[in-house]
């Protein structure tokens with residue numbers, strides 16, 4: 001007979017890790033890094049129509065302060081890459097990155113010397129959202145998938161290595 005069977009109704013059993021991870025998914029603080037056309041779709045996602053408050057995201061700011069989710073929307077030029085990396089490093093741990101769109105994920109159609117061929121060359125990416133540009137629904141799908149990832153993560157592994 002397990003402990004659960006001895007407990008009266010109304011008692012919930014779980015682990016601290018599960019509660020903390022659940023809390024993290026309900027209070028993410030996005031740092032919008034809009035760089036090109038994909039940024040317009042990212043901005044739309046945070047408009048009242050899509051109601052990101054449903055996912056615990058009331059505001060998106062262009063600042064690493066307090067942020068734990070960087071959304072890279074658009075192509076990253078080699079000139080912008082060191083700035084993006086520095087801002088990522090300024091975000092407190094634990095932190096996550098979504099590469100939104102073909103350009104942020106792999107350079108898209110810009111296979112040239114000026115564009116970074118994927119933001120994962122400089123920061124670790126957790127979720128890649130496909131499309132050129134992805135619709136707001138696709139970004140929301142990426143955020144929901146990230147939440148699933150966070151729920152399964154180990155707290156001790158929340159410190160990440162830079163790519």
Ligand code: SF4
Nearest residue numbers: 037038101103132133
């Ligand atoms: S993926 Fe398409 S829409 Fe997004 S930044 Fe690149 S060219 Fe623009």
